[in-house]
Amino acid sequence: MGYKLTPQRRNILNVILEHEGEHLSTLEIYDLVKKDCPEIGLATVYRTLQLFEDIDIINRQNFDDGCNRYELADPEQDHQHHHLICVSCGKVSEMEDDLLEELEQEVKIKKGFEIINHKLKFFGYCEDCSNKMKRNGKKNV
Numbered sequence: 001m002g003y004k005l006t007p008q009r010r011n012i013l014n015v016i017l018e019h020e021g022e023h024l025s026t027l028e029i030y031d032l033v034k035k036d037c038p039e040i041g042l043a044t045v046y047r048t049l050q051l052f053e054d055i056d057i058i059n060r061q062n063f064d065d066g067c068n069r070y071e072l073a074d075p076e077q078d079h080q081h082h083h084l085i086c087v088s089c090g091k092v093s094e095m096e097d098d099l100l101e102e103l104e105q106e107v108k109i110k111k112g113f114e115i116i117n118h119k120l121k122f123f124g125y126c127e128d129c130s131n132k133m134k135r136n137g138k139k140n141v
C-alpha cells in the first residue's frame with residue numbers, strides 16, 4: 001500500500017483496533033487518541049477517518065443517534081454484518097447470521113430485481129433493557 005501511516009494516523013488506527021466491536025463515534029475516537037497524542041486536533045481525526053474510509057480500512061455506520069460511528073472493515077467480506085440498536089440505552093450489538101437469502105430470492109422472483117447487497121438495522125430493546133422493563137412492569141402492576 002502506498003499510504004504512509006504517520007504516528008497520528010497510527011494512533012487513530014490503534015484506537016479503532018483496540019475498541020473493535022464498539023462502533024466508536026468521531027468524538028469518542030478523538031477523546032481516546034488525545035490520551036496518547038494530546039496535540040492532535042479534531043480536524044486531523046476527521047480527515048484521517050475519511051481517508052481510512054476511502055481506502056476501506058474502516059466502515060462508517062449511522063445508527064440514527066446523530067453521529068457517525070466507525071468499525072473495522074472486513075476485507076474478506078463485501079457484505080457487512082447487521083446491527084441491533086437499543087432505543088433505550090443506545091447499545092449496538094451485531095448480528096452475524098444473515099437470514100435474508102430467502103427474502104432476496106423472493107424479491108427476485110416477484111420483482112425481477114437482481115439484488116447485489118442489502119443494509120439492515122434493527123431497532124428495539126436490548127436484553128438488559130427489556131429485562132429491566134419486565135421487572136419494572138411487574139413492580140408497577
Ligand SMILES: [Zn+2]
Pocket residue numbers: 086087088089090091125126127128129130
Ligand atoms: Zn438497552
Ligand SMILES: [Zn+2]
Pocket residue numbers: 021023071081083094
Ligand atoms: Zn458492527
Ligand SMILES: [Zn+2]
Pocket residue numbers: 079080081082098099100118120
Ligand atoms: Zn445481510
